[in-house]
Amino acid sequence: NAGVTQTPKFRVLKTGQSMTLLCAQDMNHEYMYWYRQDPGMGLRLIHYSVGEGTTAKGEVPDGYNVSRLKKQNFLLGLESAAPSQTSVYFCASSNNPGRRPWGANVLTFGAGSRLTVL
């Protein structure tokens, strides 16, 4: 049982390049999230999805796009990378918070993807 897997783990981009981060979960979770972690700012939600085919904006969505074509996968895209997008990106998943048992509402995180934009 792998949990949440993110690829790639590291990537260096030049300004203006595009790339996609892949998140895959094998727990049959309905909800998936993309966060970015920056020093002194904690984790900020970029986009999230409450089910296959649905996505929604979080706190800092600008410059990012997402897709959830399959329940187990949640892709984060950068169309034109900027130095301000240098960060560590974490994917997480959980079950529907409206469903019991409540303990299933906990987020399970991936190992992170470190992105540097030059």
Place this chain on the structure above:
Amino acid sequence: AQSVSQHNHHVILSEAASLELGCNYSYGGTVNLFWYVQYPGQHLQLLLKYFSGDPLVKGIKGFEAEFIKSKFSFNLRKPSVQWSDTAEYFCAARLPSGGYQKVTFGTGTKLQVIP
């Protein structure tokens, strides 16, 4: 906007000292509260959670947290820290905004335990 705040950004303690990290949230209704820990070079792991019932919740590795509704707080405590507790600690909450779908995190507290 509904939010989660952590007031201690960096805490340095000696081994065996007691720990209390503050967390406050800005909504007065039903909330689901969490503490996550990130050890150096690792991803976030759940320490403990509160959904309802007993406001004193116990988590892994001797950590506990107390939900005080009147103070909008969910402080993390440990009676005696160890060097292995050196990590960054995040308070988080599912708030009513967006139907509890989103999990909002505080800015984190870096704990350094000196042997």
